[in-house]
Amino acid sequence: MMKVNNLDNMVRGWLVGNFDPAVYKTSDVEFAVQRFPAGSYEERHMHKVATEITVIVVGQAEMNGTSYSAGDIIVIEPNEWTDFRAILDTTTAVLKIPGTLNDKYLKGE
Numbered sequence: 001m002m003k004v005n006n007l008d009n010m011v012r013g014w015l016v017g018n019f020d021p022a023v024y025k026t027s028d029v030e031f032a033v034q035r036f037p038a039g040s041y042e043e044r045h046m047h048k049v050a051t052e053i054t055v056i057v058v059g060q061a062e063m064n065g066t067s068y069s070a071g072d073i074i075v076i077e078p079n080e081w082t083d084f085r086a087i088l089d090t091t092t093a094v095l096k097i098p099g100t101l102n103d104k105y106l107k108g109e
């Protein structure tokens with residue numbers, strides 16, 4: 001039987017990973033669909049273990065001073081710093097491999 005949920009029930013759009021709630025629990029990967037209103041900002045951070053792949057599905061965003069729009073795919077390797085600013089209302093799909101909890105380091109930590 002199919003399970004049904006809603007993105008609004010997920011924390012910040014994260015729906016697959018080793019956290020609650022999750023529609024699929026695994027530590028292999030993490031996956032999110034995130035919505036950012038124009039002007040939203042996520043401070044500079046990096047992951048020491050995980051590779052993060054971000055797809056701009058709708059809208060326009062800026063990462064590390066470079067503008068990206070719908071269809072762009074950004075691969076952020078471990079130890080690579082980035083920030084995120086939504087220029088327009090933006091929806092992203094984000095995959096982190098592996099799904100490593102507590103692997104987000106803010107600039108200055």
